[in-house]
Amino acid sequence: MKAGREELMEIVDVWGYSEEAQAKIRAILESEDPPPPHLFRYYGPLEGKGKVWQAERLFEETIGTTHALAVNSGTSALMSAVAAAGIGPGDEVIVPGYTFFASASIVVASRAIPVITEVNDSLNLDPEDVRRRLTPQTRAIIAVHMKGMPADMAEIMAIAAEHDLIVIEDVAQACGGSYGGKMLGTIGDLGAFSFDFYKVAQSGEGGFVATDDVFLNMRAQSWHDTAACWRPDRYAAERSEGELFCGENYRMSEMQGAVALVQVRKLSGYVSRLQAAKRKVRDRIEERDGFALRRRPDPAGDASTALVMFGPSPEGAMAIMAAMGERGVGAGGRFDQTVRDWHVYNFWEHILEQKTVTEEGCPFTCPYYQGTLPEYSPEMCPNTLDLLGRSIHLGVSEDWTDEDGERIADAINGAVAEVMG
Ligand SMILES: Cc1ncc(COP(=O)(O)O)c(C=O)c1O
Known part of the structure; x- marks a missing residue:
């Protein structure tokens, strides 16, 4: 069964255009009868160069x-x-x-x-x-x-x-x-x-x-x-x-x-806009003892999707986030251990408990493995848990204006001052 106009209209619907717009698109499409599309990447009319x-x-x-x-x-x-x-x-x-x-x-x-x-x-x-x-x-x-x-x-x-x-x-x-x-x-x-x-x-x-x-x-x-x-x-x-x-x-x-x-095609432009937006906030943040920005191994290479900071303690980070929230700037943290976060190893029970797809337990029981298994436990990387526990994460938007930058940085600096004195 060939893919044709109906399938394309279903894709248009994924984009969420109004019924009116979809009717117009359908009317335009009905005026032509092209051959069915070739959705497999190899072969086809373009000989694999689709x-x-x-x-x-x-x-x-x-x-x-x-x-x-x-x-x-x-x-x-x-x-x-x-x-x-x-x-x-x-x-x-x-x-x-x-x-x-x-x-x-x-x-x-x-x-x-x-x-x-x-x-x-x-x-x-x-x-x-x-x-x-x-x-x-x-x-x-x-x-x-x-x-x-x-x-x-x-x-x-x-x-x-x-x-x-x-x-x-x-x-x-x-x-x-x-x-x-x-x-x-x-x-x-x-x-x-x-x-x-x-x-x-x-x-x-x-x-x-x-x-x-x-x-x-x-x-x-x-x-x-x-x-x-x-x-x-x-x-x-x-x-x-x-x-x-x-x-x-x-x-x-x-x-x-x-x-x-x-x-x-859009990637470099998007990343440049994210970088410019992040600078508007980051450059205004005042670091102090117990409150630091995430270190940048290469500042010029930060794709700038997020602004991450560290508070003095997990409780301190939570308090700073709450004070930021009161100032209209929401941020996320990693302190609440009741929320399973698949990005942090202590929740990877499949590995910590060596759960495997087949019962013989490979790779953990694999005879080719001549080493000593790491001691898997939720405590095996304490620095990682400490850093994440104190971290405060803010997503960066390419749309941040200078005023947004000032407002967000003021909220962060104000929250830190309120919590840390
Ligand atoms: C660091 C990292 N690696 C790998 C992946 C897996 O990518 P995908 O969801 O496309 O399979 C993700 C996705 O969340 C990720 O964040």
């Missing part, structure tokens, strides 16, 4: 990488990156204790051991704790750039070089950010991006895997398109060792590709 392909090429250009592979989610991007790097049974992978659970769950799904590691005052991986948690089994580091902020990439890359580790950047929350003049996701061996609805750029669901390495790209392609195996026109020019294996299907459809293409 919306997904165009989004990939534009994404490569935008972030400065030689290969970008579109996939159907950020989780798929991470899985493809891990598969491309050949990480699996017997390997340990460093993951931060503060990230969306997907960054850790894909390690277990790949049958490797996640080593949950502290974050520092950037709320991203703490390189010192990474060093402490290295073992002979460590194979890779997943460096997550949380809430728009680049991680301490110079230190992380130095550790990786010293110990011959793979670095996968999880850029789900920081697309468009940079570090040391390089776009996030192009510093490590592979970058994994999410284009789900809540992200900087979105296509409802979607994602990209970025790499400069032709072999890793080819393996990510193989993993994401299981049935294809080897297609010389799309994959590496020649069959090489390690190219063929059984994968899954994470292909992006042309509908997601069409939206992603426009979002990539």
Whole structure:
């Protein structure tokens, strides 16, 4: 059954246009009878160079990488990156204790051991704790750039070089950010991006895997398109060792590709507006003993989706948030431990309790694993819990005017003064 006008009208309805507008669109569409659309990314009249392909090429250009592979989610991007790097049974992978659970769950799904590691005052991986948690089994580091902020990439890359580790950047929350003049996701061996609805750029669901390495790209392609195996026109020019294996299907459809293409076009402009808006508030905030802004490992590279601050204590942070609320500025915190937050490791009971999809308990019981399992417990990263407990999070809006900046900063400074004296 061919897709046609009715399907397109259903998509128009997703955008929520009025009945009147939809009737006009329908009338215009009825005046033409084009061939059915080709929603599968490969083949078709454009010979595979449709919306997904165009989004990939534009994404490569935008972030400065030689290969970008579109996939159907950020989780798929991470899985493809891990598969491309050949990480699996017997390997340990460093993951931060503060990230969306997907960054850790894909390690277990790949049958490797996640080593949950502290974050520092950037709320991203703490390189010192990474060093402490290295073992002979460590194979890779997943460096997550949380809430728009680049991680301490110079230190992380130095550790990786010293110990011959793979670095996968999880850029789900920081697309468009940079570090040391390089776009996030192009510093490590592979970058994994999410284009789900809540992200900087979105296509409802979607994602990209970025790499400069032709072999890793080819393996990510193989993993994401299981049935294809080897297609010389799309994959590496020649069959090489390690190219063929059984994968899954994470292909992006042309509908997601069409939206992603426009979002990539808008990305730099959007991030610049977020950065300008955040500066309007951040530059006016008065730090003091016990009240600090989140550290920026590279101020110029902050994608600026959020403004994060630290109070003197969890109770102090709650009181500051309440006082901000009274001044008309709402913020969120991490103190209420009764609210399950999948971004904080102490709620990851699947890992802490080693729950696995099959009963034999792999990877935690895997005979290929020669190491000693980390001591999984809700207390294993106390600094992370301390920092998050004291943190105050405010979403940034690209629409903030100078007046908004002044009003929000006054509310924050006033709230801090009221609570801390
Ligand atoms: C840091 C991080 N990594 C990975 C993901 C997974 O992305 P997706 O929802 O597209 O699968 C998310 C999404 O929330 C995320 O925030």
